[in-house]
Amino acid sequence: MKLNIKGAFLAILAMSAAVLVGCEPLLVLDPKGPQAEVQANDTIMLMYIMGAIVLVVFAILIFMLIKYRASKQSPDYEPPHIHGHWLVEAICIGIPVIIVIFLSVQSVKSNYLVENAPEEYADQEPLVIYASSSNWKWHFSYPEQGIETVNYAYIPANRNVEFKLYSYGPITSFWVPQLGGQKYAMSDMVTTLHLAADVEGEFWGRNANFSGAGVAEQTFEVTSMSQEKFDEWVKEVHETAEPLSEEKFEELLEPGHLGRSTYTGTHLEFAPAPEHNHGNSDADDTDHSNHEGQENHSSH
Amino acid sequence: MEFFERFMVPHPSFLIYVSMVLIALTSIAIVVGITYFKKWGYLWSEWITTVDHKKIGIMYLLTALLMLFRGGVDAIMMRLQLAVPDNTFLDAQHYNEIFTTHGVVMILFMAMPFITFFFNFLVPLQIGARDVAFPRLNNLAFWLFFMGAMLFNLSFVVGGSPDAGWTSYFPLANNEFSTSVGTNYYMIAIQIAGIGTLMTGINFITTIMKMRAPGMTLFKMPMFTWSSLIANLIIVFAFPVLTVVLAMGTMDRLFGTQFFTIGNGGMDMLWANLFWVWGHPEVYILILPAFGIFSEIITTFSRRNLYGYNSMVWSMVIISVFSFTVWTHHFFTMGQGAMTNSIFSITTMLIAVPTGVKIFNWLFTLYKGKIEMTTPMLYTIHFIPLFTLGGVTGVMLAMSAADYQYHNTMFLVAHFHNVIIPGVVYAMLAGLTFYWPKLFGFMLNEKIGKATVWVMSTGFLLAFMPMYITGLDGQARRMSTYSEATGYSTLNMVSFIGAGIMAISFIMLVWNIWYSFKNSPRDIGSDPWNARGLEWATHTPIPAYNFAITPDVSESTSEAFWDMKKNGTKLFKGKIEKIHMPNYSGLPFIMSCAFFLLGFAMIFSMWIVAIIGFIVILGCMVYRSFEKDEGYYIPAEEVEAIEKQYEKRGAK
Numbered sequence: 004m005k006l007n008i009k010g011a012f013l014a015i016l017a018m019s020a021a022v023l024v025g026c027e028p029l030l031v032l033d034p035k036g037p038q039a040e041v042q043a044n045d046t047i048m049l050m051y052i053m054g055a056i057v058l059v060v061f062a063i064l065i066f067m068l069i070k071y072r073a074s075k076q077s078p079d080y081e082p083p084h085i086h087g088h089w090l091v092e093a094i095c096i097g098i099p100v101i102i103v104i105f106l107s108v109q110s111v112k113s114n115y116l117v118e119n120a121p122e123e124y125a126d127q128e129p130l131v132i133y134a135s136s137s138n139w140k141w142h143f144s145y146p147e148q149g150i151e152t153v154n155y156a157y158i159p160a161n162r163n164v165e166f167k168l169y170s171y172g173p174i175t176s177f178w179v180p181q182l183g184g185q186k187y188a189m190s191d192m193v194t195t196l197h198l199a200a201d202v203e204g205e206f207w208g209r210n211a212n213f214s215g216a217g218v219a220e221q222t223f224e225v226t227s228m229s230q231e232k233f234d235e236w237v238k239e240v241h242e243t244a245e246p247l248s249e250e251k252f253e254e255l256l257e258p259g260h261l262g263r264s265t266y267t268g269t270h271l272e273f274a275p276a277p278e279h280n281h282g283n284s285d286a287d288d289t290d291h292s293n294h295e296g297q298e299n300h301s302s303h
Numbered sequence: 304m305e306f307f308e309r310f311m312v313p314h315p316s317f318l319i320y321v322s323m324v325l326i327a328l329t330s331i332a333i334v335v336g337i338t339y340f341k342k343w344g345y346l347w348s349e350w351i352t353t354v355d356h357k358k359i360g361i362m363y364l365l366t367a368l369l370m371l372f373r374g375g376v377d378a379i380m381m382r383l384q385l386a387v388p389d390n391t392f393l394d395a396q397h398y399n400e401i402f403t404t405h406g407v408v409m410i411l412f413m414a415m416p417f418i419t420f421f422f423n424f425l426v427p428l429q430i431g432a433r434d435v436a437f438p439r440l441n442n443l444a445f446w447l448f449f450m451g452a453m454l455f456n457l458s459f460v461v462g463g464s465p466d467a468g469w470t471s472y473f474p475l476a477n478n479e480f481s482t483s484v485g486t487n488y489y490m491i492a493i494q495i496a497g498i499g500t501l502m503t504g505i506n507f508i509t510t511i512m513k514m515r516a517p518g519m520t521l522f523k524m525p526m527f528t529w530s531s532l533i534a535n536l537i538i539v540f541a542f543p544v545l546t547v548v549l550a551m552g553t554m555d556r557l558f559g560t561q562f563f564t565i566g567n568g569g570m571d572m573l574w575a576n577l578f579w580v581w582g583h584p585e586v587y588i589l590i591l592p593a594f595g596i597f598s599e600i601i602t603t604f605s606r607r608n609l610y611g612y613n614s615m616v617w618s619m620v621i622i623s624v625f626s627f628t629v630w631t632h633h634f635f636t637m638g639q640g641a642m643t644n645s646i647f648s649i650t651t652m653l654i655a656v657p658t659g660v661k662i663f664n665w666l667f668t669l670y671k672g673k674i675e676m677t678t679p680m681l682y683t684i685h686f687i688p689l690f691t692l693g694g695v696t697g698v699m700l701a702m703s704a705a706d707y708q709y710h711n712t713m714f715l716v717a718h719f720h721n722v723i724i725p726g727v728v729y730a731m732l733a734g735l736t737f738y739w740p741k742l743f744g745f746m747l748n749e750k751i752g753k754a755t756v757w758v759m760s761t762g763f764l765l766a767f768m769p770m771y772i773t774g775l776d777g778q779a780r781r782m783s784t785y786s787e788a789t790g791y792s793t794l795n796m797v798s799f800i801g802a803g804i805m806a807i808s809f810i811m812l813v814w815n816i817w818y819s820f821k822n823s824p825r826d827i828g829s830d831p832w833n834a835r836g837l838e839w840a841t842h843t844p845i846p847a848y849n850f851a852i853t854p855d856v857s858e859s860t861s862e863a864f865w866d867m868k869k870n871g872t873k874l875f876k877g878k879i880e881k882i883h884m885p886n887y888s889g890l891p892f893i894m895s896c897a898f899f900l901l902g903f904a905m906i907f908s909m910w911i912v913a914i915i916g917f918i919v920i921l922g923c924m925v926y927r928s929f930e931k932d933e934g935y936y937i938p939a940e941e942v943e944a945i946e947k948q949y950e951k952r953g954a955k
């Protein structure tokens with residue numbers, strides 16, 4: 004029995020190794036921007052430290068099991084009564100405490116890195132994109148450029164992008180794994196996510212928070228390109244796309260899946276984001292007129 | 304017609320119809336069977352009205368096992384749905400209902416009654432008491448819990464299941480996005496069960512503080528009793544939060560209040576905060592008693608005392624306090640800024656220290672021991688490395704910046720199953736196997752038992768390790784399907800196979816019970832494992848009064864029975880006297896039925912019925928307050944006669 008099980012374990016190991024080797028790198032460990040890189044580095048560091056801890060526990064366990072098995076001892080052996088030893092306990096508390104202190108420092112550092120604009124691009128003006136979710140799509144508004152897209156976003160590479168997140172409906176979570184971790188989009192406040200790409204390419208993103216029946220397909224694409232190409236795209240949109248009217252936007256908010264679409268103008272003009280103070284943002288704005296805009300749209 | 308349409312399941316499917324028929328047939332079979340064998344009277348007088356903590360414990364156990372299989376079937380269905388990309392076995396709505404009920408059933412209606420079974424069955428025996436502090440409240444607590452569980456399960460066939468996840472985040476859980484009565488079931492069924500749990504908490508704190516055998520100081524309490532005390536303290540602090548937040552959610556859904564709505568000042572994250580203020584401590588309510596069980600088992604089969612008893616106790620005390628300081632780690636991504644995240648990141652990681660202390664103490668309990676690999680011990684030995692794996696991935700999740708990448712992914716699903724299955728489920732099954740002879744008078748088969756553990760661990764690894772990988776590859780949780788292009792299909796297939804293997808291990812468990820019931824010898828005495836705790840110092844089967852003479856442990860350690868066996872310490876010093884016992888009562892059951900009625904009526908907004916239910920509840924309380932019930936005495940002669948019988952059977 005036992006040998007078979009061991010065989011099975013070996014098979015599993017071999018299989019997972021094959022799967023891992025045969026595949027492209029996992030998205031989270033294949034960062035394409037500074038924020039995602041902070042997180043990927045943390046993850047890899049954690050894997051080593053945590054792996055070491057697991058190995059120590061395994062080693063002690065196996066040692067104890069081999070050494071102190073009843074079948075290896077004389078029948079009249081009587082185990083002693085041991086209360087504990089201050090040194091052993093100090094080590095068992097001390098080492099975890101040291102690890103936790105180290106990780107805490109690392110965690111605080113990474114928090115500030117991830118929450119702020121990437122250091123490399125901190126001196127440039129960020130590109131602001133309002134990303135709002137509705138069941139089950141993403142709306143991207145470029146207030147500066149005066150354009151709006153559905154289910155895809157173009158961004159310039161090597162520039163900090165400030166995504167302003169909110170939702171027309173349940174809580175969603177905006178996530179582009181290769182550019183950085185996710186953040187919630189809620190109906191009553193705006194959250195900010197700093198992302199940047201340091202290469203050109205297409206990156207897949209999704210709503211990672213369960214928000215109802217259509218959530219599985221609530222995905223989008225972020226494409227990073229050179230600043231020139233980006234400017235060109237903006238110009239092209241202004242020449243070719245239709246303006247976003249209030250009726251059209253209302254229609255877009257209806258639950259359902261849509262492909263990509265592109266408009267000139269943004270919904271921010273007639274339906275501003277809920278950017279007032281909820282007690283924890285630095286804005287001092289208590290103007291509740293934004294709320295009304297919200298309610299109109301959520302009433303269907 | 305409209306009135307009746309509300310009771311229909313809004314998203315019917317072939318599977319649901321089949322289950323409806325099966326449920327109906329089983330129910331009819333049970334009713335017919337009980338009637339045929341004329342067992343209604345027996346059921347009523349021996350079980351439904353019982354105030355005996357052992358019988359109440361067994362009723363919790365049966366509920367837990369029943370729900371384990373209900374939740375397990377849900378799990379298999381989910382894994383089957385995800386086994387291949389673009390699967391259409393379940394549609395999105397159905398998948399949502401299944402993971403929601405799976406989560407609720409597993410946490411609240413499987414794991415909770417399982418630990419409550421151990422509270423009930425073990426705590427009075429371990430502290431040398433005759434019963435719990437409030438035996439009748441205990442009966443009421445069970446029936447409220449049970450009615451809550453049944454009400455929740457009813458949603459499957461009447462009116463529709465909840466579909467907003469076991470966390471039921473608003474505004475998704477509000478009427479505009481969850482349109483069926485499913486989430487009403489969630490709010491009200493959990494409320495009723497939760498009130499029962501709160502009663503359990505109060506009852507066991509009182510029992511442990513007030514009813515310990517003479518000489519049992521706090522630091523002589525067996526480790527499981529310590530873990531129960533702490534868990535019940537957490538219950539009493541955490542469950543009121545659940546009561547309040549569910550009441551607010553109910554009001555939003557039924558009466559149009561705006562606590563968590565979109566607009567009108569509703570705050571959706573308020574639900575999330577309050578939910579996890581209860582929800583995180585809840586996890587420790589489950590895991591601490593599991594730690595207690597493992598401690599009992601590991602000492603018994605290492606033939607040694609527990610290493611670092613004091614640090615074990617203090618680590619639990621510290622964990623219980625810390626458990627209330629970390630709830631925000633469930634939504635680091637809410638946008639509360641680097642400062643708040645840093646604080647909660649650190650408080651979360653701090654919990655790893657006392658938890659690590661416990662792991663090392665178990666490891667050092669093996670040191671210089673004489674390890675016997677019985678089935679309960681095998682569960683424990685598998686628990687240590689598997690739980691460590693789950694623990695370290697928890698530390699990974701606690702790094703808030705990195706958690707932005709793990710949150711809401713299969714990585715998280717892998718993590719919490721990795722702690723909850725080897726932690727809680729293994730402990731419960733290990734404890735069940737360990738105490739089975741004390742409960743039922745025969746042993747479970749060791750060969751089948753050990754094979755079960757190996758099969759379970761194999762299935763577990765296959766089912767959950769792939770999720771760590773797909774999580775890091777971007778597979779979000781709670782997604783009913785994924786496309787071929789994502790490349791998740793191989794690993795999800797492995798995961799499905801693993802889940803299937805786990806299902807086989809649970810079938811082996813049932814088979815073991817059946818096989819052993821048929822074949823195991825019955826002359827095993829009352830201490831078949833050569834165990835150490837006071838709970839083994841009673842007869843098997845345990846008499847209604849537990850101990851004919853209250854044990855005196857002033858000369859013993861926390862392992863009173865072992866001291867008696869090894870050093871000849873005298874436990875039973877007095878002489879047999881008359882024993883006071885509480886009376887059985889049907890009132891708690893009637894009251895709980897009224898709660899069921901009230902709950903059901905509220906779910907469907909049938910206010911007249913609700914008022915009737917409410918009046919019956921009040922009536923029961925009024926009746927009770929005028930009732931005189933001082934219990935009864937078993938005369939000394941009768942106790943002696945019973946004890947003589949045990950001696951004659953040669954079972955000490």
Ligand code: HEM
Nearest residue numbers: 378381402403406409410414468469470723780781782802
């Ligand atoms: C026996 C094998 C089990 C399997 C194969 C299994 C499988 C799953 C799956 C596939 C999900 C859904 C993941 C998703 O799509 O988000 C899930 C969710 C969950 N499971 Fe299990 N599970 C098992 C046992 C358990 C146990 C024993 C517990 C608790 C004691 C548990 C608690 C949960 C919870 C709380 C959720 C989250 C539900 C939600 O997202 O609302 N599971 N499980």
Ligand SMILES: [Cu+2]
Nearest residue numbers: 583630632633
């Ligand atoms: Cu938590």
